[in-house]
Amino acid sequence: MAFTTNHHQLVPKHTKLSEAEKAKLFEQYVVSIRDLPKILKTDPAVAKLSLKSGDIVKIERESKTAGVSFYYRGVIDG
Amino acid sequence: MKKEHEEFIDSYQDKLSAAILEEVKQSVPADITKEKLHKIMDLTLDAYMLARVNAGECVGLVSAESIGEPGTQMTLNTFHFAGVSEMNVTTGLPRIIEIFDAQKEIKTPMMEVYLKASQNSLDNIKKFALKIKETLLGELVEEYALNIFEQTLRVVLNKALLKEYDLSTKELVKLFKTKSKGFTLDVEENQLIFVHKGKPEEIKELYNLKEKIRSVKIKGLKGIKQVLPVKRGEEYVCLTSGTNLKDVLEFAEVDAERTTCNDINEVYHVLGVEAARQAIINEVYKVIEAQGLNIDIRHIMLVADIMCATGVLKGITRYGVVSEKASVLARASFETPIKHLINAALEGEVDHLTSVVENVMINQPVPLGTGLPGLVTKMK
Numbered sequence: 152m153a154f155t156t157n158h159h160q161l162v163p164k165h166t167k168l169s170e171a172e173k174a175k176l177f178e179q180y181v182v183s184i185r186d187l188p189k190i191l192k193t194d195p196a197v198a199k200l201s202l203k204s205g206d207i208v209k210i211e212r213e214s215k216t217a218g219v220s221f222y223y224r225g226v227i228d229g
Numbered sequence: 230m231k232k233e234h235e236e237f238i239d240s241y242q243d244k245l246s247a248a249i250l251e252e253v254k255q256s257v258p259a260d261i262t263k264e265k266l267h268k269i270m271d272l273t274l275d276a277y278m279l280a281r282v283n284a285g286e287c288v289g290l291v292s293a294e295s296i297g298e299p300g301t302q303m304t305l306n307t308f309h310f311a312g313v314s315e316m317n318v319t320t321g322l323p324r325i326i327e328i329f330d331a332q333k334e335i336k337t338p339m340m341e342v343y344l345k346a347s348q349n350s351l352d353n354i355k356k357f358a359l360k361i362k363e364t365l366l367g368e369l370v371e372e373y374a375l376n377i378f379e380q381t382l383r384v385v386l387n388k389a390l391l392k393e394y395d396l397s398t399k400e401l402v403k404l405f406k407t408k409s410k411g412f413t414l415d416v417e418e419n420q421l422i423f424v425h426k427g428k429p430e431e432i433k434e435l436y437n438l439k440e441k442i443r444s445v446k447i448k449g450l451k452g453i454k455q456v457l458p459v460k461r462g463e464e465y466v467c468l469t470s471g472t473n474l475k476d477v478l479e480f481a482e483v484d485a486e487r488t489t490c491n492d493i494n495e496v497y498h499v500l501g502v503e504a505a506r507q508a509i510i511n512e513v514y515k516v517i518e519a520q521g522l523n524i525d526i527r528h529i530m531l532v533a534d535i536m537c538a539t540g541v542l543k544g545i546t547r548y549g550v551v552s553e554k555a556s557v558l559a560r561a562s563f564e565t566p567i568k569h570l571i572n573a574a575l576e577g578e579v580d581h582l583t584s585v586v587e588n589v590m591i592n593q594p595v596p597l598g599t600g601l602p603g604l605v606t607k608m609k
Contacts, residue, residue: 155430156279158486159478159485159486159489159491159500159504160486160489160490161477161500161503161504161507161511162500162501162503162504163507163509164502165503167364177402181470187266188534188539188540189539189540190501190503190537190540191502191540191541194501194502194540195498195499195500195501196500196501196502196503196504197501205290210503212503212507214246214248214524214530216244216248216526217246217247217249218246218247218249219246219247220246220247222503224540225501227234227540229248229540
């Protein structure tokens with residue numbers, strides 16, 4: 152039986168941003184993709200999302216201090 | 230609470246954190262008027278804005294001090310308890326260093342394996358423990374007998390252990406067929422007999438064979454040296470010494486949601502960067518709590534974020550996050566200064582003096598707090 156990482160309690164929800172959402176994100180935080188933290192294309196948690204470099208992944212972390220917090224990572228080859 | 234009120238509170242989603250919104254919802258009386266609720270939200274937002282960290286605040290330095298000071302009070306050594314049934318775990322400062330350096334080989338790798346609720350019984354956990362424990366042939370052997378004249382190696386196995394592990398000598402024969410080239414293999418009740426095909430007068434080859442078959446894995450998962458089933462509240466949990474997260478998650482009876490290991494690098498490879506970040510926070514916090522110290526979790530979150538920012542797990546070492554720094558002087562100020570300066574000189578590196586350490590070195594104001602903003606003049 153193959154397990155999927157998506158259900159593990161340590162792995163928060165990863166979703167791919169659409170182009171519109173990307174533009175909104177860049178405008179809201181006044182950043183470009185270079186300024187964002189990175190995630191490898193080959194990362195086990197995003198293996199199912201079929202990403203390419205230049206995409207952005209939205210991560211919904213459960214945080215002890217903020218309840219839910221959103222984090223964004225730019226996808227890079229690796 | 231009225232629906233429109235709830236919707237109004239939710240409209241602050243972009244400005245306030247989910248935890249705060251939830252708290253407001255819980256503490257506001259149900260029959261509140263619209264005006265009062267608006268005022269409450271305005272005041273909450275004001276208070277939140279005031280509590281935020283200012284731009285230019287040196288959060289990293291504050292974290293370093295906040296973790297460093299309690300660190301001086303931590304246990305400096307790991308103690309070894311003789312005869313205690315719980316396994317010995319690295320704690321205190323050595324463990325913290327291990328995590329923050331993202332060391333590849335940690336001193337006490339461990340896993341906590343949970344079984345699915347439907348499978349959770351004393352019998353199952355015992356069976357499971359035997360199933361995953363790495364068993365080498367050497368553990369089952371009662372006696373080796375080498376006969377030079379007949380060129381045979383006779384391996385006598387312990388009957389009771391064979392039964393416990395649910396193995397038969399026939400199954401073992403299959404395993405050893407490929408491992409014992411140049412020998413023929415016979416079976417006698419609980420004995421394995423290897424006979425050399427040629428007739429050399431030496432004992433060397435027999436002896437080599439004995440050493441070789443001793444460390445052949447016959448059951449279980451690679452790397453799992455010890456398994457200890459324990460009862461936690463209502464359910465049974467397997468603690469293992471030695472880790473193999475990837476293979477253990479594949480078992481059908483294992484609860485793949487909660488099963489974790491304490492090796493950050495392994496978590497990174499099996500579950501990804503985000504899981505590694507969470508594992509760093511959990512593991513560091515566990516140590517701090519066990520030592521009776523109190524460090525705000527946000528400091529640890531910051532360190533964990535930095536370690537995982539590049540998408541690859543990097544330790545706080547000269548090979549890890551420090552090597553990423555843009556400034557030569559900043560790198561040189563950490564460790565091995567000569568090496569960094571020589572390499573930078575050879576490559577003709579330019580230091581733009583944009584960060585803190587290099588400015589401290591050359592006696593200039595650092596870009597922090599009031600030193601951060603620059604002046605822009607309008608030229609006519």
